[in-house]
Amino acid sequence: MSVKNEMKIEFMSKSQNEAFARIVIAAFVSQLDPTIEELADIKTAVSEAVTNSIIHGYEGKSGYIKMNARLLDDDTVEIEVIDEGKGIENVEEARKPLFTTKPELERSGMGFTIMETFMDSLDVYSELGKGTKVVMTKRIKRS
Numbered sequence: 480m481s482v483k484n485e486m487k488i489e490f491m492s493k494s495q496n497e498a499f500a501r502i503v504i505a506a507f508v509s510q511l512d513p514t515i516e517e518l519a520d521i522k523t524a525v526s527e528a529v530t531n532s533i534i535h536g537y538e539g540k541s542g543y544i545k546m547n548a549r550l551l552d553d554d555t556v557e558i559e560v561i562d563e564g565k566g567i568e569n570v571e572e573a574r575k576p577l578f579t580t581k582p583e584l585e586r587s588g589m590g591f592t593i594m595e596t597f598m599d600s601l602d603v604y605s606e607l608g609k610g611t612k613v614v615m616t617k618r619i620k621r622s
Contacts, residue, residue: 480551480552480553480555481551481552482549482550482551482552483550483551483552484507484510484549484550485547485548485549485550486503486507486547486548487545487546487547487548488503488545488546488547489543489544489545489546490543490544490546491541491542491543491544492532492533492536492537492540492541492542492543492544492562492564493533493541494530494533496529496533496544497526497529497530497533500525500526500529500544500546500560501522501525501526503546504521504522504525504546504548504558505518505521505522507548507550507556508521508548508550508556508619510550511550511554511556511619512619513619514620517617517619517620520597520598520617521556521558521597521598521617523593523597524558524593524594524597524598524615524617525546525558525560525615527590527591527593527594528558528560528590528594528613528615529544529546529560530590531590531591531611531613532544532560532562532564532611535564535565535567536562536563536564536565536566536610536611537562537564537565538564538565540564542562542563542564543562543563544560544561544562545559545560545561545562546558546559546560546561547559547561553618554618554619554620554621555599555616555617555618555619556616556617556619557614557615557616558614558615558616559612559613559614559615560612560613560615561610561611561612561613562610562611563609563610564610564611565607565608565610566605566606566607566608566609566610566611567603567605567607567611568607570603570604570605573591573603574591574592574595574603576589576592591603594613594615597617598615598616598617599616599617599618600614600615600616601613601614601615602614602615
């Protein structure tokens with residue numbers, strides 16, 4: 480699979496940058512002429528990944544989040560959201576619906592479930608003390 484286009488950005492782990500990430504990914508993916516629904520799905524999944532990095536990865540500490548995106552030749556977008564935060568102790572458990580490590584924040588524990596629902600694939604790689612990488616793909620359907 481060859482890459483048609485690619486972008487890489489890095490931003491601070493501040494909650495206001497979640498909206499920035501949504502706008503950037505929407506602008507980049509628009510090259511594939513997605514439907515409004517496809518675009519909303521991608522933006523929602525990116526929001527969840529970035530929010531997880533801010534809230535769980537860095538836990539109020541300052542850090543950086545990297546977002547890489549590639550447009551592949553089969554009209555698929557591949558998005559990576561990477562942090563160098565605390566990592567996830569048990570990825571399998573964290574991916575279960577309603578699992579949360581922060582119930583006091585009234586978090587739903589649905590972040591990974593939402594990403595999985597809105598994207599075609601979701602892979603999560605994490606190492607304690609080193610951070611987490613979320614890789615999502617979505618194929619844009621041609622009308």
